[in-house]
Amino acid sequence: MRLARFVLGRLLATIVVLFVLGLATYGVFYLLPSDPAQLSCGRPCTPQGLATARAFMGFNHPWVVQYFQFVAGIFTGRTFGTGVTAIHCAAPCFGYSFQQNQTVLSLITSRVPVTFSLAIGAAIIWLLVGVGIGVLSALKRGTALDRITMAGAVAGVSAPAYVVGLLAIIIFGLNLNIVPDNGYVPLTQNPVGWLWHMITPWLVLAFLQAAIYTRLTRTQMLDVLNEDFIRTARAKGVPERAVVGRHALRNVLLPVVTVFGIDLGALLGGAIITETVFSMPGVGALLIGAVHSLDLPLLLGCTLFAAFLIVIANFLVDLLYGALDPRARLT
């Protein structure tokens, strides 16, 4: 029925989106004057050295051809070079990073836990805190609390992420020395250590992200609280906190959830600044590295990975609409 068709349609769209994005990545990459082979050419770089490097990395074909080789590789796997030194990348092969000497897939999968812990943890915090504060400042509209939280929110959006992270490290990590100053401990290895290493990055990230949630919740809340059905709820004797927390909030969530989808999707694809400042080996750090070292395969991999998450997040959010607000039918 309808739902099924919707889901199917979106999944197909997803594939198209990813394909287009891959193509775009290649296109954009080849707008760059720099030549990735140059980096694998050695120093001093002789013309024939360059030629061999190019051929070996498969950069000697036009980029469209390369892209289709890449796409084919996903299904068939790929082999670079020949003989004993040949590099094999089994299907599904999302490319091979010559600089990191690993398949892009293994690189990303190895980094995913870090980024996911970071993003999801922070997301939970900022969602709860952001929405919570938003509701509060809506109820206490115009009071000092309202003004202060708004100033806080604004500070959050306008503060440079890098500085906030840095200060957090210097103050809590180095001066007070109460939390680790950097790094990451796998959850599986040592849950406590994991939490310990995560807490600052989470808070920093949450602080930077919470603003829009606070503000959106507040403004929507002000609208909804005036609706007639709120009056009905009160007339039923529903406690005020339930009136706000259940009846009103549910009607506020639509845009909030939307932003959440976008933010979380984006962050799962790598929280570049936070990861780098806190020296966390996440996907974001991987991506930025790939950009600076012109590691096209890795770049492509990271881009597609991030895009995939964003698309899926948006898709789930769209699915959620129907559940959140029965009137918000999707077509």
Add this chain to the structure above:
Amino acid sequence: MTFSTEGAETVAADEVSYSVAAGEVLAVVGESGSGKTVTAMSLLGLLPPTATVTGAAFLSGTSLFELDREQLRQIRGERVGFVFQEPMSALNPVFTIGAQVAEAITVHHKIPSAKARQRAEELLHSVGLPDPARVVRAYPHELSGGQLQRVVIAMAVANEPALLIADEPTTALDVTVQADILELLRDLRSRLGVGILLITHDMGVVADLADRVVVMHEGKVVEHGTVTEIFGNPQQEYTRQLLGSVVSLAGTPTAPPVDESGELIERGAQVAVVGHPATRSVVDSPATEPTLRITDLSVVYVGRFRSIAVHAVDRVSVHIEPGEVLGLVGESGSGKSTLASTVVGLVPTTAGTIELAGANLATLRGKARRTALGRIGMVFQDPGSSLNPRATVGASIAEPLLLHSDLRGGDLDARVRELLDAVSLPTAMAGRFPHELSGGQRQRIGIARGIALNPALLIADEPTSALDVSVQARVLELFRTLQTELRFACLFISHDLAVIEEVAGRVAVMHRGHVVEQGPTEQVLATPLHPYTHRLITSAPVADPEDQRRRREAWRAAVG
């Protein structure tokens, strides 16, 4: 009590005082906009912050205005139940009916949610909702006006309160259902000694249920007394005027013929289906050059994820000639509004065709379609939610004019004023926002909007349900004059058979998605062919306590 709206202060109610004893029904009647609703709401402190209330209110000794939040909360819904005037906007759109009814119980009594749900279903059943199992899972926008109204009533009586404030509890109900509801209230009163504050325009209902009556006018109580006194010898001019403008059915109908054979019975222009409940609709009576012709229209609401599909309208064929008024009456939830909405394309048709002056609306696109729609005026059933909350009343009325006429600036204003005046609203109202109006006022805005363009076809869905009889009389008067002037065709949906008798030349009776009977109004009302029609007519209350009591007995006997 006063409202401050951007500077201007509105006195909504002034020195109003009344009392309700346990087991007593006090009816508050009076002019639309006279402060009935706000006074009632002030009791539970439900007014917007813009309102300032002075005075005192006592609930069995405790002063309501002095209670703190928590105490007030415990009273709300537990000791005082409240039925809101406009059910469509009174329910939370994102929660299921079941959840909302169950909540009314659980906030005051710690019982397992499963039990609460079950209790909710019972309640919904007790207010005469067919198929409660479906209703509990439905969302508000999936229910009809009358169904919602019954849901609201169910919520109000959920905890068997000491005082029940019912603000226009039956406006959206057809008379049979209305009779059931009144029966329910009567039962609450006698069984549990519930005191009932009944706000209504329907003098029949007053006569049927009330012990004492308070008459309000321009924010003041002008008269009060026992129901017999008020109806017997009204003192005040306004009260007399009020009672004077009550319209009621002429005479009692003959019983329908029993067990006919065949599919249809015809008597002259009057046709009805055989069998109750019906399985088909009657055939359309022959048309010459109808403004609106609906042929074999079916509408099925495909259920959301779990719930089942609803056959709201089933193979209905009707037509309206220019200058003709087709009255559409019938059971609440029988598909009247759906039928109306399908005409203007708000609800997709499942089968059948709709022709406006010979043109099939379904095939029209873009500009052509819009101009076609421009020739249809629509008055929606719930005035509240059909007005843009952020547009001033004036702007709302002006909207169709902006769309389809070239009136601008001064002329536009003039026209808007004219329309406001036509529905006897002060021009000052133009600057107000919908939430600053009373139910009846909002409804009149809807009417003004509907007739703004002098439409070729007017679809009026319960246009007078929230109007007191005097205003109603004026509106109907206006309606007739326009009718004779512009000779527009009109689909007039109403529960008030008397009103139908007044305005409609022909009438169609709907039941469970079928048109079960159709024919010239006086014929149908006097000599109904279909049992449901008969029940409908016999259940209509009359505005005379004595008479109504006798009718009630008869009706009780009939339904057994």
Add this chain to the structure above:
Amino acid sequence: NANPTQDAAGSSSTTKPGGTLYVINDTSSNYYDPAKSQGLATTSNGLVHRRLTAWELTPGQDAKVVPDLATDTGRSSNNGATWSFTLKDGLKFSDGTPITSADIKWGTERTFAPAFAEGLGYHKTLLVGASGYTGPFSGQGLDSIETPDDKTIVFHLVRPFGDWPWIASLISLAPVPKGKGTTASYSTSPIASGPYQVASYQAGVAVNLSRNPHWDRSTDSVRPALPDKIVIQLSQNDTVISQRLIADNGNDQFAFGSSFVDPSQLAQLQGKPAVKPRVVTCSAGPISYLAMNTTKGPMANVAVRRAFQYAVDKGAYQVAWAGSAALAGPIATTLITPGIAGREVYDLYPTGPNGDPNKAKQMLAAAGYPNGLTGLKLVVSTSNSYADKAQSVAQSLARAGIQVNVQSMDDDTYNATVTANSVDYDLTLSGWNPDFPSANGNIEALYASSEVGNGGYNLSRYSSPEVDNMIHDAQGTIDPVAAGKKWAAVDKRIMQDAPVVPLIFARNSFLHGSKVDNFEVPDYPSYPNYLKMGIAQ
């Protein structure tokens, strides 16, 4: 300013073996495949891989080439076109197998295989029959490398080349057990010849080096190998590194940062006398210069280029570089980097540290530009705040009526742009640190006509047949002293044509923890010498 010699010399005697040394890297990887690495001989690779020769670096003195695996620094014949080395006895790989000349041959041949071709390639253009050779894995070896026996190895070069002993010290000529190193994993699990081996490699996180049991101290004079363990932390944030080392908590006491301490941190240290002794700055370093595109517009005119020598305010550049002359390093008037043998100091365009705008104006007028120059394009990389430095240069040029537009671009883009075959810039800022401490590495790469375009770093696009010949001649000279003189001459000759404005010999500053000893930063390569460091017990 901090004088490193005291700092290091003071403690070196007391340091005993043992402990764990932490190296904090801002890079995300640290690979050990000799063929792929471009690392200096005295950094992490030097701990794992030995070569025929090695560097002896002492702050304040010129770098010297000394024997490592070989018994000497190489014997040349047929006037420098053939070089032979003999291996010491008792050399073993970390897998216990002996190190033979064949392994060095294999290691060298391996650098020609496309899969591993990304390391240092100075030997590739010198060895006979190298062009077109694609490595040993397909079966055939490189005949110009002879191994008459397990101990002897002979290199046949296409032309006399005096710096071969230096080439032999490069990572690319490190031994790889014959037949080994067929896969990329060799980068992370190499077979060590040096005192340390890779115990574990956590991609992007850390590399753990442990002692190589088969390494014999007696065969190695350049590596004290003091710490028992060395942990190289990866992908750390620069600023955080400095802050950690300043805070000096826990393990950071045994740590040092492998990247430069940037001006903002140096400034911060002004207020922290306690930390200052842990900042080590070399007394001079790699040259930083303003290259003028000798093939385009007014810059093609040598008179104009000479005017520039006076127009630039090198003093201001020092401030822009690191905040003060002391932190930035001495003003440069020559091309060869301090710390390299044969360097001679001279100044063809003497003026004060702030230049002489008026003189520049006059010279421009004389050159036919009476009312200065406008619209010159100065391109720079966005990396280590060259954009700001460029503006200081722009400012000083403005004093002499030269108006330039600065364009900054991403580092890779920059490199591609300036080393492309056709370019449209007039000026660019750059710096150069040779891969090995020979004047050759300073001169040829930047001024030989062969290095114009095709990814070459002759950024001023300077091409003079005379200079090319002089370079060729100097390269062919075997006797270091004689060669040194020739290089100095080339240096002068080039500056007569003024293709660049030498700005400063940039000092690099590094921070280390309080428990790190023998922390030396010699002028060349103006980078900490990993091989000597130890932990104070």
Add this chain to the structure above:
Amino acid sequence: MVTSVSAPRSLPAALVRTLRTDRWALAGAIVIVVLVFVAIAAPLLAAIEGQDPNAYHINALDPNSGLPAGSLGGISGTHWFGVEPLTGRDLFARVCYGARTSFLIGLAATVVAVVVGTLLGAGAGYLGGWFNRVITWLTDVLLGFPYLVFMIALGAIAPPSVPRPLLLILVIGFFGWPSITRIVRSQTLALRDRKFVSSARAMGAGPWHVFRTELLPNLWAPIIVVATLNIPANIGFEAALSFLGAGIPPPTSSWGQSISTASDWIQSDPLFLLFPAAALFLATWSFNVFGDGLRDALDPRMVVRR
């Protein structure tokens, strides 16, 4: 003043009402005006101070650290906000001139993003069908776009002929609209089937009319929030682009660029960061408070505070 009975409550009217009734909004508005003034009158202000935004003042620096000489980042009568480390450029002048680039570009870009985002979002939500699908599809692509590489590429290839401010505004706006679109769309989905929207449709109102008279008034609240919160992001975006050579070339100052440079000096010269950051904060804050006021003015149910 006598207003027409039929005229809808216009945005300008709401603006006036806000300024009259809401002190905070007024404060916000004043700040905005001041900032705009600063942007426009930057040369004048710099002249009054007697400084040039790009002139180096090595002598204003501490000779052995490159930090501003004197305490408080070198604040003095001659340098009101002190000077930049290493260069000694006058911070006051740079912040003033920065307003031109950052504030104006950030603003313009936001406007572009919001206008496009709102139109497409409302369109997708209201019309649904293929239009909705295409928009969803587009937003997905743009949200997942490798904009980092794109920015670098742009820096490398953007032809100098294109006026940079325009380029910046378009690029930033282009990447800004998708999120706004999605938010507006979500709201529209809920509004689409509200009775008053349907009734307009039943009245024969075309999409554009419905958008203007029914949807927009009920969309303002979230739009205002998102728009005002977008400004700092866009200013940061400008900095990044300029840094990569795709934007305003140096030495032209911009808050974003100042902030990113100053971030490295947070420890040694915090005041270097303070002023541009404060300017950015003020800009964002002012738009937020003003936005709140506007929102209230546009909401008929709001209690009018006096």
